[in-house]
Amino acid sequence: MGARVIYVHGSGNKVRPELLKARWDSALFGRDLGEVSRMAYWAPVRYESPLPDERPDPLDGGPEGVADETPAPVWDEPPEEFLARTLGEAWFESGGTAPEGPWTGEPGDPLGGWLRDMTYLADTVTRAEESGGLPAPPLPAEVRRAVFRVLVKHTFKDAHAYFFGGARAAIRDVVAAELEDAGDAPLLVVGHSLGSVVAYETLAEAEGETELFVTLGSPLGIAEVQGHLARPPSVPAGVRAWLNASDLRDLVALDHTLRPEYAPADRVTDVLVANDSGNHHGVTEYLSHPQVNGACRQLLDRLA
Template sequence: MGPRVIYVHGNGNKVRAELLKSQWDRALFGRDMGEVSRMAYWAPLRYDTPLPDSEPDPLDGAPEAFQELPGPAAVEAPEEFVARTLGESWFESGGAAPEGPWTGEAGDPLGRWLRDMTYLADTLAEGPPAQGPGPEPGLEALPLPAPARKAVFRILVKHTFKDVHAYFFGGAGPAIRDVLRAELDAVGDAPLLVVGHSLGSIVAYEVLAETRRETELFVTVGSPLAVKEVQDHLAAPPAVPAGVRVWRNASDLRDLVALDHTLRPEYAPQERITDLLVVNDSPNHHGIAPYLADAQVRGACQEVLDRLAGP
Protein backbone atom coordinates (compact mmCIF):
# COMPACT_ATOMS: atom_id res chain seq x y z
CA MET A 1 0.00 0.00 0.00
CA GLY A 2 1.25 3.46 -0.86
CA PRO A 3 1.43 6.38 1.58
CA ARG A 4 -1.75 7.58 3.26
CA VAL A 5 -2.79 10.94 4.69
CA ILE A 6 -5.17 11.03 7.65
CA TYR A 7 -6.92 14.26 8.58
CA VAL A 8 -8.39 15.00 12.02
CA HIS A 9 -10.80 17.93 12.02
CA GLY A 10 -11.29 20.41 14.83
CA ASN A 11 -14.12 21.89 16.87
CA GLY A 12 -17.66 22.41 15.72
CA ASN A 13 -20.09 20.74 13.38
CA LYS A 14 -18.90 19.98 9.84
CA VAL A 15 -20.24 19.20 6.39
CA ARG A 16 -20.55 15.49 5.47
CA ALA A 17 -17.35 13.49 5.65
CA GLU A 18 -16.76 13.06 1.90
CA LEU A 19 -17.11 16.78 1.23
CA LEU A 20 -14.97 17.75 4.20
CA LYS A 21 -12.19 15.43 3.04
CA SER A 22 -12.36 16.88 -0.45
CA GLN A 23 -12.14 20.42 0.93
CA TRP A 24 -9.02 19.55 2.90
CA ASP A 25 -7.53 17.73 -0.11
CA ARG A 26 -7.98 20.71 -2.37
CA ALA A 27 -6.67 23.20 0.19
CA LEU A 28 -3.56 21.13 0.97
CA PHE A 29 -2.72 19.46 -2.35
CA GLY A 30 -4.76 21.42 -4.90
CA ARG A 31 -6.66 18.31 -6.02
CA ASP A 32 -8.86 15.50 -4.78
CA MET A 33 -6.58 12.78 -3.39
CA GLY A 34 -9.00 9.86 -3.65
CA GLU A 35 -8.05 6.87 -1.51
CA VAL A 36 -4.70 8.42 -0.59
CA SER A 37 -6.38 10.55 2.09
CA ARG A 38 -8.89 9.76 4.81
CA MET A 39 -10.83 11.90 7.30
CA ALA A 40 -11.13 10.95 10.96
CA TYR A 41 -14.67 12.30 11.06
CA TRP A 42 -15.83 12.51 14.67
CA ALA A 43 -18.43 15.29 14.30
CA PRO A 44 -21.41 12.84 14.42
CA LEU A 45 -20.45 12.00 18.00
CA ARG A 46 -21.36 15.58 18.95
CA TYR A 47 -23.87 16.70 16.31
CA ASP A 48 -27.01 14.97 15.05
CA THR A 49 -26.74 16.03 11.39
CA PRO A 50 -23.91 17.51 9.32
CA LEU A 51 -23.96 21.05 8.05
CA PRO A 52 -25.63 21.53 4.65
CA ASP A 53 -23.18 21.27 1.77
CA SER A 54 -23.59 24.91 0.84
CA GLU A 55 -23.30 26.27 4.36
CA PRO A 56 -19.90 27.55 5.45
CA ASP A 57 -18.57 26.22 8.71
CA PRO A 58 -19.77 28.78 11.31
CA LEU A 59 -17.02 27.85 13.76
CA ASP A 60 -14.23 26.53 11.54
CA GLY A 61 -12.64 25.16 14.68
CA ALA A 62 -12.79 28.48 16.50
CA PRO A 63 -14.55 29.08 19.82
CA GLU A 64 -18.02 30.55 19.51
CA ALA A 65 -16.93 33.73 21.24
CA PHE A 66 -14.50 34.47 18.41
CA GLN A 67 -16.82 33.95 15.43
CA GLU A 68 -17.11 37.60 14.46
CA LEU A 69 -13.70 39.13 14.84
CA PRO A 70 -13.35 42.51 13.15
CA GLY A 71 -11.85 42.71 9.68
CA PRO A 72 -9.26 45.23 8.46
CA ALA A 73 -11.95 47.87 7.96
CA ALA A 74 -13.17 47.71 11.56
CA VAL A 75 -10.37 47.22 14.09
CA GLU A 76 -11.43 47.35 17.74
CA ALA A 77 -9.20 48.13 20.68
CA PRO A 78 -7.80 45.14 22.58
CA GLU A 79 -9.70 46.16 25.72
CA GLU A 80 -12.96 46.12 23.77
CA PHE A 81 -12.11 42.74 22.27
CA VAL A 82 -11.44 41.25 25.70
CA ALA A 83 -14.59 42.73 27.19
CA ARG A 84 -16.64 41.38 24.29
CA THR A 85 -15.21 37.88 24.22
CA LEU A 86 -14.86 37.16 27.94
CA GLY A 87 -17.45 39.64 29.16
CA GLU A 88 -20.62 39.57 27.11
CA SER A 89 -20.08 36.17 25.49
CA TRP A 90 -19.12 34.51 28.75
CA PHE A 91 -21.77 35.88 31.09
CA GLU A 92 -24.66 36.16 28.64
CA SER A 93 -24.14 32.49 27.75
CA GLY A 94 -24.93 31.61 31.35
CA GLY A 95 -21.34 31.08 32.42
CA ALA A 96 -20.27 31.70 35.97
CA ALA A 97 -17.08 33.48 36.90
CA PRO A 98 -14.44 31.48 38.78
CA GLU A 99 -14.29 31.98 42.50
CA GLY A 100 -11.73 34.43 43.77
CA PRO A 101 -10.32 37.50 42.01
CA TRP A 102 -10.34 36.05 38.47
CA THR A 103 -13.70 37.33 37.27
CA GLY A 104 -13.21 37.08 33.51
CA GLU A 105 -13.45 40.87 33.17
CA ALA A 106 -10.90 42.96 31.34
CA GLY A 107 -9.41 44.26 34.59
CA ASP A 108 -8.48 40.90 36.13
CA PRO A 109 -5.26 38.89 35.48
CA LEU A 110 -6.86 36.80 32.73
CA GLY A 111 -8.30 39.87 31.05
CA ARG A 112 -4.99 41.71 31.27
CA TRP A 113 -3.18 38.72 29.78
CA LEU A 114 -5.61 38.56 26.84
CA ARG A 115 -5.23 42.29 26.30
CA ASP A 116 -1.45 41.91 26.22
CA MET A 117 -1.70 38.93 23.87
CA THR A 118 -3.88 40.95 21.52
CA TYR A 119 -1.35 43.78 21.47
CA LEU A 120 1.47 41.28 20.93
CA ALA A 121 -0.32 39.57 18.06
CA ASP A 122 -1.08 42.88 16.38
CA THR A 123 2.54 43.99 16.75
CA LEU A 124 4.12 40.77 15.51
CA ALA A 125 1.63 40.48 12.66
CA GLU A 126 3.13 43.65 11.18
CA GLY A 127 6.29 41.72 10.34
CA PRO A 128 6.73 38.77 7.96
CA PRO A 129 6.17 35.27 9.26
CA ALA A 130 9.30 33.32 10.04
CA GLN A 131 10.25 29.75 10.74
CA GLY A 132 11.02 29.18 14.39
CA PRO A 133 13.31 26.16 14.74
CA GLY A 134 14.63 27.16 18.14
CA PRO A 135 13.09 27.63 21.56
CA GLU A 136 11.66 30.97 22.58
CA PRO A 137 9.86 32.22 25.67
CA GLY A 138 6.55 30.45 26.21
CA LEU A 139 3.25 32.33 26.37
CA GLU A 140 1.28 30.79 29.21
CA ALA A 141 -2.43 31.44 28.93
CA LEU A 142 -3.21 31.78 32.63
CA PRO A 143 -0.34 32.94 34.87
CA LEU A 144 -1.85 31.37 38.00
CA PRO A 145 -0.96 28.53 40.39
CA ALA A 146 -1.79 25.12 38.92
CA PRO A 147 -5.05 24.43 40.86
CA ALA A 148 -6.49 27.85 40.06
CA ARG A 149 -5.27 27.66 36.46
CA LYS A 150 -7.00 24.32 35.94
CA ALA A 151 -10.25 25.62 37.46
CA VAL A 152 -10.27 28.71 35.25
CA PHE A 153 -9.41 26.62 32.18
CA ARG A 154 -12.35 24.30 32.84
CA ILE A 155 -14.75 27.26 33.05
CA LEU A 156 -13.25 28.96 30.00
CA VAL A 157 -13.53 25.94 27.73
CA LYS A 158 -17.02 25.09 29.00
CA HIS A 159 -18.41 28.32 27.62
CA THR A 160 -16.19 29.03 24.62
CA PHE A 161 -14.63 25.73 23.50
CA LYS A 162 -17.57 23.37 24.00
CA ASP A 163 -16.11 20.41 22.11
CA VAL A 164 -12.83 20.77 24.01
CA HIS A 165 -14.82 20.73 27.25
CA ALA A 166 -16.64 17.59 26.13
CA TYR A 167 -13.32 16.00 25.14
CA PHE A 168 -11.49 16.65 28.41
CA PHE A 169 -14.31 16.87 30.96
CA GLY A 170 -17.49 15.49 29.38
CA GLY A 171 -16.46 11.91 28.66
CA ALA A 172 -16.28 12.33 24.85
CA GLY A 173 -12.53 11.85 24.58
CA PRO A 174 -12.34 8.04 24.29
CA ALA A 175 -14.99 7.84 21.55
CA ILE A 176 -13.38 10.66 19.56
CA ARG A 177 -9.98 8.97 19.79
CA ASP A 178 -11.56 5.69 18.68
CA VAL A 179 -12.53 7.34 15.39
CA LEU A 180 -8.89 8.07 14.63
CA ARG A 181 -7.77 4.63 15.83
CA ALA A 182 -10.18 3.07 13.33
CA GLU A 183 -8.68 5.10 10.50
CA LEU A 184 -5.17 4.05 11.52
CA ASP A 185 -6.26 0.41 11.56
CA ALA A 186 -7.81 0.81 8.10
CA VAL A 187 -4.50 1.86 6.51
CA GLY A 188 -2.47 -0.88 8.17
CA ASP A 189 1.27 -0.41 7.87
CA ALA A 190 1.12 2.16 5.06
CA PRO A 191 3.58 5.06 5.34
CA LEU A 192 1.63 7.75 7.12
CA LEU A 193 1.08 11.51 7.26
CA VAL A 194 -1.28 12.82 9.94
CA VAL A 195 -2.72 16.35 9.84
CA GLY A 196 -4.65 17.71 12.83
CA HIS A 197 -6.41 21.05 13.21
CA SER A 198 -7.29 22.70 16.53
CA LEU A 199 -8.88 20.08 18.82
CA GLY A 200 -8.04 17.56 16.10
CA SER A 201 -4.36 18.15 16.82
CA ILE A 202 -4.93 17.13 20.45
CA VAL A 203 -6.82 14.01 19.37
CA ALA A 204 -4.09 13.07 16.90
CA TYR A 205 -1.32 13.73 19.40
CA GLU A 206 -2.86 11.58 22.12
CA VAL A 207 -3.61 8.67 19.78
CA LEU A 208 -0.15 8.72 18.20
CA ALA A 209 1.44 8.91 21.64
CA GLU A 210 -0.63 5.97 22.87
CA THR A 211 -0.29 3.73 19.82
CA ARG A 212 3.32 4.66 18.99
CA ARG A 213 2.26 4.39 15.35
CA GLU A 214 5.10 5.05 12.92
CA THR A 215 4.34 8.38 11.25
CA GLU A 216 6.56 9.98 8.63
CA LEU A 217 5.11 13.45 9.14
CA PHE A 218 2.82 14.87 11.81
CA VAL A 219 1.37 18.30 11.00
CA THR A 220 -0.54 20.39 13.52
CA VAL A 221 -2.20 23.68 12.54
CA GLY A 222 -3.93 26.14 14.82
CA SER A 223 -3.02 23.84 17.70
CA PRO A 224 -3.38 24.60 21.42
CA LEU A 225 -0.93 21.84 22.36
CA ALA A 226 1.69 24.38 23.47
CA VAL A 227 -0.71 25.96 25.96
CA LYS A 228 0.12 24.93 29.51
CA GLU A 229 -3.55 24.57 30.44
CA VAL A 230 -4.00 21.99 27.67
CA GLN A 231 -0.82 20.17 28.65
CA ASP A 232 -2.20 19.93 32.20
CA HIS A 233 -4.93 17.62 30.89
CA LEU A 234 -3.00 15.40 28.47
CA ALA A 235 -2.91 11.71 29.32
CA ALA A 236 0.91 11.72 29.36
CA PRO A 237 3.59 14.39 29.82
CA PRO A 238 4.34 16.38 26.64
CA ALA A 239 6.80 14.64 24.31
CA VAL A 240 7.09 13.87 20.62
CA PRO A 241 5.14 10.61 20.07
CA ALA A 242 7.64 7.78 19.80
CA GLY A 243 6.71 6.82 16.24
CA VAL A 244 6.72 10.37 14.80
CA ARG A 245 9.77 11.09 12.67
CA VAL A 246 9.05 14.75 11.84
CA TRP A 247 6.57 17.20 13.41
CA ARG A 248 5.63 20.51 11.82
CA ASN A 249 3.50 22.90 13.88
CA ALA A 250 2.02 25.94 12.09
CA SER A 251 0.17 28.84 13.64
CA ASP A 252 -0.77 32.44 12.96
CA LEU A 253 0.21 34.75 15.80
CA ARG A 254 -3.32 36.19 15.77
CA ASP A 255 -4.93 32.78 16.24
CA LEU A 256 -6.42 32.84 19.74
CA VAL A 257 -6.80 29.07 19.82
CA ALA A 258 -3.05 28.58 19.36
CA LEU A 259 -2.34 30.89 22.29
CA ASP A 260 1.27 29.71 22.48
CA HIS A 261 2.78 29.12 19.04
CA THR A 262 5.90 27.16 20.06
CA LEU A 263 5.80 23.46 20.83
CA ARG A 264 9.53 22.89 20.65
CA PRO A 265 10.46 24.05 24.18
CA GLU A 266 8.10 21.56 25.84
CA TYR A 267 8.04 18.54 23.49
CA ALA A 268 11.27 16.54 23.35
CA PRO A 269 13.29 15.60 21.42
CA GLN A 270 13.29 19.14 20.08
CA GLU A 271 15.14 18.30 16.87
CA ARG A 272 12.04 16.53 15.53
CA ILE A 273 9.84 19.65 15.77
CA THR A 274 9.76 22.82 13.70
CA ASP A 275 7.39 25.62 14.68
CA LEU A 276 6.20 27.58 11.65
CA LEU A 277 4.73 31.06 11.85
CA VAL A 278 2.33 31.49 8.94
CA VAL A 279 -0.29 33.97 7.79
CA ASN A 280 -3.91 32.87 8.15
CA ASP A 281 -6.15 35.64 6.87
CA SER A 282 -9.48 33.95 7.62
CA PRO A 283 -11.73 36.22 9.73
CA ASN A 284 -10.73 34.49 12.97
CA HIS A 285 -7.16 33.63 11.81
CA HIS A 286 -7.96 30.00 12.65
CA GLY A 287 -9.74 28.71 9.55
CA ILE A 288 -8.49 25.41 8.19
CA ALA A 289 -8.22 26.22 4.46
CA PRO A 290 -5.65 29.05 4.80
CA TYR A 291 -3.54 26.89 7.09
CA LEU A 292 -3.49 23.98 4.66
CA ALA A 293 -2.86 26.22 1.66
CA ASP A 294 0.15 27.92 3.24
CA ALA A 295 3.29 27.25 1.22
CA GLN A 296 5.24 25.95 4.21
CA VAL A 297 2.53 23.51 5.24
CA ARG A 298 1.71 22.39 1.71
CA GLY A 299 5.37 22.07 0.80
CA ALA A 300 6.20 19.89 3.79
CA CYS A 301 3.30 17.51 3.08
CA GLN A 302 3.89 17.32 -0.67
CA GLU A 303 7.61 16.66 -0.25
CA VAL A 304 7.04 13.74 2.11
CA LEU A 305 4.21 12.34 0.01
CA ASP A 306 6.32 12.50 -3.16
CA ARG A 307 9.27 10.85 -1.46
CA LEU A 308 7.15 8.04 -0.05
CA ALA A 309 5.33 7.46 -3.33
CA GLY A 310 8.65 6.96 -5.13
CA PRO A 311 9.35 7.45 -8.86
Protein backbone atom coordinates in the same frame (compact mmCIF):
# COMPACT_ATOMS: atom_id res chain seq x y z
CA MET B 1 2.28 -0.02 0.08
CA GLY B 2 1.75 3.70 -0.71
CA ALA B 3 1.38 6.43 1.86
CA ARG B 4 -1.85 7.16 3.69
CA VAL B 5 -2.96 10.67 4.69
CA ILE B 6 -5.16 10.99 7.76
CA TYR B 7 -6.91 14.27 8.53
CA VAL B 8 -8.30 15.15 11.96
CA HIS B 9 -10.62 18.15 11.82
CA GLY B 10 -10.95 20.77 14.52
CA SER B 11 -13.66 22.18 16.75
CA GLY B 12 -17.23 22.90 15.76
CA ASN B 13 -19.70 21.14 13.53
CA LYS B 14 -18.64 20.29 9.97
CA VAL B 15 -20.11 19.43 6.58
CA ARG B 16 -20.47 15.73 5.69
CA PRO B 17 -17.16 13.81 5.81
CA GLU B 18 -16.81 13.19 2.06
CA LEU B 19 -17.11 16.89 1.28
CA LEU B 20 -14.85 17.90 4.16
CA LYS B 21 -12.14 15.47 3.01
CA ALA B 22 -12.40 16.74 -0.56
CA ARG B 23 -11.94 20.32 0.61
CA TRP B 24 -8.84 19.40 2.65
CA ASP B 25 -7.42 17.43 -0.30
CA SER B 26 -7.92 20.41 -2.59
CA ALA B 27 -6.40 22.94 -0.18
CA LEU B 28 -3.39 20.78 0.71
CA PHE B 29 -2.63 18.93 -2.53
CA GLY B 30 -4.65 20.70 -5.20
CA ARG B 31 -6.43 17.50 -6.20
CA ASP B 32 -8.62 14.68 -4.92
CA LEU B 33 -6.47 11.95 -3.36
CA GLY B 34 -9.22 9.36 -3.43
CA GLU B 35 -8.54 6.44 -1.08
CA VAL B 36 -5.09 7.76 -0.22
CA SER B 37 -6.58 10.24 2.26
CA ARG B 38 -9.12 9.70 5.03
CA MET B 39 -10.97 12.10 7.31
CA ALA B 40 -11.15 11.10 10.97
CA TYR B 41 -14.63 12.59 11.27
CA TRP B 42 -15.46 12.97 14.95
CA ALA B 43 -18.07 15.76 14.67
CA PRO B 44 -21.02 13.35 15.29
CA VAL B 45 -19.75 12.78 18.84
CA ARG B 46 -20.70 16.40 19.57
CA TYR B 47 -23.24 17.35 16.88
CA GLU B 48 -26.41 15.60 15.73
CA SER B 49 -26.17 16.28 12.00
CA PRO B 50 -23.62 17.82 9.60
CA LEU B 51 -23.74 21.40 8.40
CA PRO B 52 -25.54 21.82 5.07
CA ASP B 53 -23.18 21.55 2.10
CA GLU B 54 -23.74 25.14 1.09
CA ARG B 55 -23.29 26.66 4.55
CA PRO B 56 -19.85 28.13 5.30
CA ASP B 57 -18.17 26.83 8.43
CA PRO B 58 -18.56 29.60 11.06
CA LEU B 59 -15.15 28.64 12.45
CA ASP B 60 -13.42 29.41 9.15
CA GLY B 61 -13.68 33.10 9.97
CA GLY B 62 -16.25 34.34 7.48
CA PRO B 63 -19.15 36.60 8.49
CA GLU B 64 -21.71 34.24 6.92
CA GLY B 65 -23.67 32.36 9.53
CA VAL B 66 -22.22 34.29 12.47
CA ALA B 67 -25.62 35.78 13.30
CA ASP B 68 -27.02 32.26 13.65
CA GLU B 69 -24.23 31.37 16.07
CA THR B 70 -24.12 34.57 18.13
CA PRO B 71 -27.24 36.81 18.33
CA ALA B 72 -26.48 40.45 17.57
CA PRO B 73 -27.08 41.75 21.12
CA VAL B 74 -24.32 39.44 22.37
CA TRP B 75 -21.73 40.79 19.96
CA ASP B 76 -20.93 43.76 22.20
CA GLU B 77 -21.40 42.17 25.61
CA PRO B 78 -18.49 42.89 27.98
CA PRO B 79 -15.78 40.21 27.88
CA GLU B 80 -16.44 39.27 31.51
CA GLU B 81 -20.08 38.49 30.70
CA PHE B 82 -19.04 36.47 27.66
CA LEU B 83 -16.54 34.53 29.79
CA ALA B 84 -19.09 33.73 32.49
CA ARG B 85 -21.74 32.70 29.94
CA THR B 86 -19.36 30.49 27.98
CA LEU B 87 -18.11 28.82 31.16
CA GLY B 88 -21.67 28.12 32.27
CA GLU B 89 -22.65 26.63 28.91
CA ALA B 90 -19.54 24.43 28.84
CA TRP B 91 -20.18 23.06 32.31
CA PHE B 92 -23.86 22.48 31.55
CA GLU B 93 -23.05 20.57 28.35
CA SER B 94 -20.42 18.53 30.20
CA GLY B 95 -22.92 17.51 32.86
CA GLY B 96 -21.44 19.56 35.67
CA THR B 97 -22.09 22.79 37.53
CA ALA B 98 -20.13 25.92 36.73
CA PRO B 99 -18.43 27.91 39.51
CA GLU B 100 -20.96 30.32 40.99
CA GLY B 101 -20.81 34.08 41.01
CA PRO B 102 -19.66 36.72 38.53
CA TRP B 103 -16.39 36.51 36.66
CA THR B 104 -13.68 37.80 38.99
CA GLY B 105 -10.63 37.47 36.78
CA GLU B 106 -9.74 34.09 38.26
CA PRO B 107 -10.17 31.13 35.90
CA GLY B 108 -12.42 29.09 38.24
CA ASP B 109 -12.15 26.21 35.75
CA PRO B 110 -9.35 23.87 34.67
CA LEU B 111 -9.31 25.51 31.22
CA GLY B 112 -10.53 28.93 32.34
CA GLY B 113 -7.19 30.66 31.95
CA TRP B 114 -7.08 29.66 28.30
CA LEU B 115 -10.64 30.90 27.76
CA ARG B 116 -9.76 34.21 29.41
CA ASP B 117 -6.60 34.67 27.34
CA MET B 118 -8.35 33.82 24.05
CA THR B 119 -11.14 36.30 24.81
CA TYR B 120 -8.89 39.19 25.78
CA LEU B 121 -6.59 38.60 22.82
CA ALA B 122 -9.63 38.64 20.50
CA ASP B 123 -10.59 42.08 21.83
CA THR B 124 -7.00 43.30 21.52
CA VAL B 125 -6.73 42.17 17.89
CA THR B 126 -10.10 43.75 17.09
CA ARG B 127 -9.00 47.10 18.53
CA ALA B 128 -5.71 46.93 16.64
CA GLU B 129 -7.57 46.28 13.40
CA GLU B 130 -9.99 49.12 14.08
CA SER B 131 -7.14 51.56 14.66
CA GLY B 132 -5.22 50.47 11.58
CA GLY B 133 -2.42 48.91 13.60
CA LEU B 134 -3.17 45.57 11.92
CA PRO B 135 -4.68 44.90 8.50
CA ALA B 136 -8.27 43.69 8.71
CA PRO B 137 -10.99 42.32 6.44
CA PRO B 138 -13.53 44.99 5.37
CA LEU B 139 -16.02 44.17 8.13
CA PRO B 140 -17.56 46.29 10.89
CA ALA B 141 -15.84 45.94 14.26
CA GLU B 142 -18.89 44.32 15.86
CA VAL B 143 -18.89 41.60 13.18
CA ARG B 144 -15.16 41.05 13.68
CA ARG B 145 -15.78 40.66 17.40
CA ALA B 146 -18.57 38.16 16.71
CA VAL B 147 -16.34 36.15 14.35
CA PHE B 148 -13.68 35.85 17.05
CA ARG B 149 -16.15 35.00 19.82
CA VAL B 150 -17.77 32.24 17.79
CA LEU B 151 -14.30 30.72 17.45
CA VAL B 152 -13.54 31.07 21.16
CA LYS B 153 -16.92 29.67 22.24
CA HIS B 154 -16.81 26.53 20.10
CA THR B 155 -13.14 25.87 20.75
CA PHE B 156 -13.53 26.10 24.51
CA LYS B 157 -16.77 24.14 24.73
CA ASP B 158 -15.52 21.27 22.55
CA ALA B 159 -12.23 21.12 24.46
CA HIS B 160 -14.16 21.12 27.73
CA ALA B 161 -16.33 18.25 26.50
CA TYR B 162 -13.23 16.37 25.36
CA PHE B 163 -11.33 16.64 28.64
CA PHE B 164 -14.17 16.76 31.19
CA GLY B 165 -17.44 15.85 29.47
CA GLY B 166 -16.86 12.21 28.62
CA ALA B 167 -16.26 12.72 24.89
CA ARG B 168 -12.55 11.90 24.91
CA ALA B 169 -12.72 8.15 24.38
CA ALA B 170 -15.31 8.33 21.59
CA ILE B 171 -13.43 11.04 19.71
CA ARG B 172 -10.09 9.26 20.04
CA ASP B 173 -11.65 6.01 18.86
CA VAL B 174 -12.47 7.67 15.53
CA VAL B 175 -8.81 8.56 14.97
CA ALA B 176 -7.56 5.21 16.25
CA ALA B 177 -9.81 3.39 13.78
CA GLU B 178 -8.31 5.32 10.85
CA LEU B 179 -4.77 4.61 12.07
CA GLU B 180 -5.57 0.91 12.40
CA ASP B 181 -7.17 0.80 8.96
CA ALA B 182 -4.00 2.28 7.44
CA GLY B 183 -2.08 -0.82 8.50
CA ASP B 184 1.63 -0.59 7.74
CA ALA B 185 1.31 2.25 5.20
CA PRO B 186 3.63 5.23 5.75
CA LEU B 187 1.54 7.93 7.44
CA LEU B 188 1.05 11.65 7.11
CA VAL B 189 -1.26 12.83 9.91
CA VAL B 190 -2.67 16.37 9.79
CA GLY B 191 -4.58 17.80 12.78
CA HIS B 192 -6.22 21.21 13.05
CA SER B 193 -7.14 23.01 16.28
CA LEU B 194 -8.61 20.56 18.84
CA GLY B 195 -8.08 17.85 16.22
CA SER B 196 -4.34 18.27 16.73
CA VAL B 197 -4.78 17.40 20.42
CA VAL B 198 -6.86 14.33 19.57
CA ALA B 199 -4.35 13.22 16.94
CA TYR B 200 -1.44 13.78 19.34
CA GLU B 201 -2.98 11.75 22.15
CA THR B 202 -3.93 8.92 19.80
CA LEU B 203 -0.48 8.80 18.17
CA ALA B 204 1.12 8.74 21.63
CA GLU B 205 -0.46 5.34 22.23
CA ALA B 206 -0.35 3.98 18.69
CA GLU B 207 2.05 1.42 17.32
CA GLY B 208 3.91 1.93 14.08
CA GLU B 209 5.51 5.01 12.58
CA THR B 210 4.21 8.32 11.31
CA GLU B 211 6.50 9.90 8.73
CA LEU B 212 5.17 13.41 9.35
CA PHE B 213 2.76 14.83 11.93
CA VAL B 214 1.40 18.27 11.01
CA THR B 215 -0.42 20.45 13.55
CA LEU B 216 -2.22 23.63 12.48
CA GLY B 217 -3.44 26.33 14.87
CA SER B 218 -2.78 23.91 17.71
CA PRO B 219 -3.41 24.58 21.41
CA LEU B 220 -0.83 21.94 22.43
CA GLY B 221 1.46 24.71 23.66
CA ILE B 222 -1.10 25.96 26.20
CA ALA B 223 -0.24 25.09 29.81
CA GLU B 224 -3.86 24.31 30.73
CA VAL B 225 -4.14 21.89 27.81
CA GLN B 226 -0.80 20.25 28.57
CA GLY B 227 -1.89 19.74 32.17
CA HIS B 228 -4.77 17.51 31.06
CA LEU B 229 -3.05 15.37 28.44
CA ALA B 230 -3.15 11.64 29.14
CA ARG B 231 0.67 11.58 29.14
CA PRO B 232 3.33 14.24 29.82
CA PRO B 233 4.23 16.24 26.71
CA SER B 234 6.74 14.59 24.39
CA VAL B 235 6.99 13.66 20.72
CA PRO B 236 5.08 10.39 20.22
CA ALA B 237 7.59 7.57 19.86
CA GLY B 238 6.48 6.66 16.34
CA VAL B 239 6.53 10.21 14.95
CA ARG B 240 9.65 10.78 12.86
CA ALA B 241 9.04 14.50 12.18
CA TRP B 242 6.57 17.07 13.49
CA LEU B 243 5.67 20.34 11.72
CA ASN B 244 3.70 22.83 13.83
CA ALA B 245 2.30 25.87 11.99
CA SER B 246 0.43 28.83 13.46
CA ASP B 247 -0.35 32.50 12.89
CA LEU B 248 0.66 34.92 15.65
CA ARG B 249 -2.90 36.29 15.63
CA ASP B 250 -4.46 32.83 16.08
CA LEU B 251 -6.40 32.92 19.37
CA VAL B 252 -6.48 29.13 19.72
CA ALA B 253 -2.75 28.59 19.43
CA LEU B 254 -1.58 31.45 21.72
CA ASP B 255 1.72 29.67 22.46
CA HIS B 256 3.33 29.10 19.07
CA THR B 257 6.35 26.97 19.96
CA LEU B 258 6.10 23.30 20.87
CA ARG B 259 9.82 22.49 20.73
CA PRO B 260 10.56 23.60 24.33
CA GLU B 261 8.02 21.17 25.85
CA TYR B 262 7.90 18.28 23.38
CA ALA B 263 11.19 16.40 23.40
CA PRO B 264 13.21 15.39 21.49
CA ALA B 265 13.29 18.93 20.12
CA ASP B 266 15.12 17.96 16.95
CA ARG B 267 11.99 16.23 15.65
CA VAL B 268 9.81 19.35 16.03
CA THR B 269 9.77 22.32 13.65
CA ASP B 270 7.68 25.35 14.64
CA VAL B 271 6.82 27.73 11.79
CA LEU B 272 4.94 31.01 11.82
CA VAL B 273 2.69 31.54 8.82
CA ALA B 274 0.19 34.15 7.71
CA ASN B 275 -3.41 32.95 8.02
CA ASP B 276 -5.56 35.72 6.56
CA SER B 277 -8.92 34.05 7.17
CA GLY B 278 -11.38 36.18 9.11
CA ASN B 279 -10.32 34.72 12.45
CA HIS B 280 -6.72 33.79 11.50
CA HIS B 281 -7.55 30.17 12.37
CA GLY B 282 -9.32 28.92 9.23
CA VAL B 283 -8.08 25.52 8.13
CA THR B 284 -8.11 26.22 4.38
CA GLU B 285 -5.59 29.04 4.77
CA TYR B 286 -3.33 26.82 6.86
CA LEU B 287 -3.51 23.88 4.47
CA SER B 288 -2.83 26.03 1.41
CA HIS B 289 0.19 27.82 2.88
CA PRO B 290 3.38 26.91 0.99
CA GLN B 291 5.30 25.97 4.15
CA VAL B 292 2.57 23.46 5.00
CA ASN B 293 1.55 22.03 1.63
CA GLY B 294 5.15 22.09 0.41
CA ALA B 295 6.25 19.72 3.17
CA CYS B 296 3.23 17.46 2.68
CA ARG B 297 3.54 17.27 -1.11
CA GLN B 298 7.26 16.58 -0.89
CA LEU B 299 6.62 13.71 1.51
CA LEU B 300 3.91 12.17 -0.66
CA ASP B 301 6.10 12.44 -3.74
CA ARG B 302 8.97 10.74 -1.93
CA LEU B 303 6.75 7.89 -0.73
CA ALA B 304 4.94 7.39 -4.03
